[in-house]
Amino acid sequence: MANRRCPCVTGLPYAECCGPLHDGATAAATAEQLMRSRYSAFAVGDPDYLLATWHPSTRPPSLELDPGVRWVGLDVLATDGGGLLAADGTVEFTAHRIADGERGAQHEVSRFVREQGAWRYLDAV
16 A cells, blocks of 8 residues: 555655554644545545544544445545644545445535644534
8 A cells, every 4th residue: 555646636655645644653734634634544444543533522432434435536625724823724525435336425524623733623514
């Protein structure tokens, strides 16, 4: 996986993009970077990363990913706030998937907050 392109569609290898975030070697600098890394976590099947980056006030006690869903593309449509010095932000995106042989998409506007210097996924609006 390390030499393959990152699922978040930046064009970078996974090992230079979301891999270090998933491994805990680095933290997301922006809300968009966290959203992309969370999408990649769905794509590579990493529920621990998803839970670790979920705000405690909205995080479920556990998370089981559906092995029948394959995430195959990401379109970031808009960002509002969420920059290097921001306290919060939103990212609008469409995530593309294949489940049971059929293509589908999930459109979402995700809200993120910075807590103790780290970005966390809060919820979707």
